[in-house]
Amino acid sequence: MTIHTTPHALAGQSSTLKDGSTLRVEDWWDRVSGESWQVSQAPAAFMYALRSATDALPLDNDVIYGKDDHGIGHLVHVTEIAEPGQAADRD
Secondary structure (H helix, E strand, O other): OOOEOOOOOOOOOEEEEOOOOEEEEEEEHHHHHOOOOOOOOOHHHHHHHHHHHHOOOOOOOOEEEEEOOOOOEEEEEHHHEOOOOOOOOEO
């Protein structure tokens, strides 16, 4: 179930998150995995689910997948990106 029809604006680029860390953005999670993070059994989705509960992140699908400086995959909500203007692109 792909929700986003076009790649994220930062796909293929490094982005700074509000916590100061860097993420190499691959794309929207649903475009990478073919499913919502909410139904995914991938470890990154599980970790995001835990973090979304403790950090009160939105429960929508405006979630991107990327890798940190160590090559470890993470999901982050677009509101966690330091750069403005990363609105969702949906049908």
